Amino acid sequence: MLGSAVIVFRETLEAALIIAIVMGASRGVAARGRWIAGGVALGIIGALVVAAFAGAISEAVQGRGQELFNAAVLLVAVAMLAWHNVWMSSHARKHVEEMRHLGHDVSVGAKPLSAMLAVTALAVLREGAETVLFLYGLMATGGRAGLALGGILGLMGGTGVGVLLYFGLLRVPLRHFFTVTGVIVLLLAAGLAASAAGFLVQAGLLPAIVNQVWDTSGILSVGSLAGRMLHVLVGYNDRPTGVELLFYVVTLVTILVLMRIFGARSTRAARAQAAKEGAPA
Amino acid sequence: MESRKWILGLALALPLSAIAQMPHFSLSIVNHRFEPSELTVPAGKRFRLVIQNKDATPEEFESRSLRVEKIIPGRSKGTLTIGPLKPGVYEFVGEFHESSAKGSLHVK
Numbered sequence: 001m002l003g004s005a006v007i008v009f010r011e012t013l014e015a016a017l018i019i020a021i022v023m024g025a026s027r028g029v030a031a032r033g034r035w036i037a038g039g040v041a042l043g044i045i046g047a048l049v050v051a052a053f054a055g056a057i058s059e060a061v062q063g064r065g066q067e068l069f070n071a072a073v074l075l076v077a078v079a080m081l082a083w084h085n086v087w088m089s090s091h092a093r094k095h096v097e098e099m100r101h102l103g104h105d106v107s108v109g110a111k112p113l114s115a116m117l118a119v120t121a122l123a124v125l126r127e128g129a130e131t132v133l134f135l136y137g138l139m140a141t142g143g144r145a146g147l148a149l150g151g152i153l154g155l156m157g158g159t160g161v162g163v164l165l166y167f168g169l170l171r172v173p174l175r176h177f178f179t180v181t182g183v184i185v186l187l188l189a190a191g192l193a194a195s196a197a198g199f200l201v202q203a204g205l206l207p208a209i210v211n212q213v214w215d216t217s218g219i220l221s222v223g224s225l226a227g228r229m230l231h232v233l234v235g236y237n238d239r240p241t242g243v244e245l246l247f248y249v250v251t252l253v254t255i256l257v258l259m260r261i262f263g264a265r266s267t268r269a270a271r272a273q274a275a276k277e278g279a280p281a
Numbered sequence: 282m283e284s285r286k287w288i289l290g291l292a293l294a295l296p297l298s299a300i301a302q303m304p305h306f307s308l309s310i311v312n313h314r315f316e317p318s319e320l321t322v323p324a325g326k327r328f329r330l331v332i333q334n335k336d337a338t339p340e341e342f343e344s345r346s347l348r349v350e351k352i353i354p355g356r357s358k359g360t361l362t363i364g365p366l367k368p369g370v371y372e373f374v375g376e377f378h379e380s381s382a383k384g385s386l387h388v389k
Contacts, residue, residue, distance in 0.1 A: 007376065054339065054354040063331065063360030066351060130341070133352055134377055137338035140355075202349050204303070204329070204362030211365065223345060239348055 004150030012158025018123040030105035043124025051132035067203035074196035081189035089259035090266035191235020197247035209242030305329035313378035344373035
């Protein structure tokens with residue numbers, strides 16, 4: 001029972017942390033709950049489908065279908081997170097003002113919401129498929145009552161950590177809130193890009209460049225709870241390969257540059273607008 | 282359009298054929314144990330590790346020191362690309378049956 005609880009906890013944790021960040025980053029957006037719940041539902045359906053075809057996926061492309069699939073899912077999530085951050089860099093200020101003035105949630109249109117839905121669905125899909133496969137394996141070998149209990153405990157534990165993170169985020173003052181979630185989303189995206197690189201190395205499609213840039217597993221192992229959480233949140237890796245580090249840095253810099261460009265453009269537009277409105281008076 | 286397809290095909294085929302030429306080693310999973318549980322591989326070379334899961338249940342092949350994790354569904358096989366490695370002993374487990382599924386890679 002404990003074994004199944006630990007494994008389900010590990011798999012749930014990553015998805016729960018990502019959902020908590022998405023919830024935080026879309027704070028103040030009307031109907032975000034429905035979109036994110038939709039993402040979770042789609043992710044679960046997707047996970048069941050992927051688990052059902054796991055054998056076929058695994059044996060595809062000379063036994064590396066799973067790596068290619070994981071890398072693709074991760075890279076799409078990175079693109080969605082990047083797009084969210086770029087969008088926020090030009091809308092965050094207005095968003096906070098509207099939240100303050102209106103005193104209720106702001107409607108932002110379907111585009112940014114669909115990106116959040118996709119990120120949620122992809123996180124649940126990837127981790128959920130592994131959980132489904134694991135639970136199926138345990139079911140096939142018996143021990144159903146303990147298994148169900150363990151699975152539920154693990155699920156609750158993982159979700160609990162996600163909830164804690166979300167309420168922790170809400171304590172950040174509104175003035176700094178989207179700056180903080182923006183930084184978290186940025187690091188999350190960079191970490192996911194590095195994981196995608198790891199899968200492509202495992203598939204033999206990318207060279208590792210350097211097999212082990214550093215080894216901090218003695219100080220903070222990715223196997224520990226703290227290490228695992230940092231791995232999801234900021235992409236911490238105790239033994240990264242050169243190419244993972246490269247993907248991390250390139251993703252980080254690319255998103256930052258895009259945020260700067262679009263953020264500056266919206267500031268200029270706002271100034272021009274203010275000048276125009278100010279002129280007749 | 283046609284030439285683009287051709288280039289894409291070539292871009293995919295080149296690394297795949299490079300993989301096909303790598304030396305490869307095999308492991309089986311039987312009754313939630315690795316067979317053999319110890320495998321010797323050469324240092325300083327990239328190689329493929331083919332894992333055949335003969336059990337009906339899925340297993341997750343995982344090694345922190347090798348930096349790999351991969352689910353091998355029941356009665357199927359998966360391939361990993363590993364290395365080049367420095368000489369030493371690298372341990373791996375089947376995460377779904379960690380008490381029995383243990384093994385190590387001896388790099389010489």
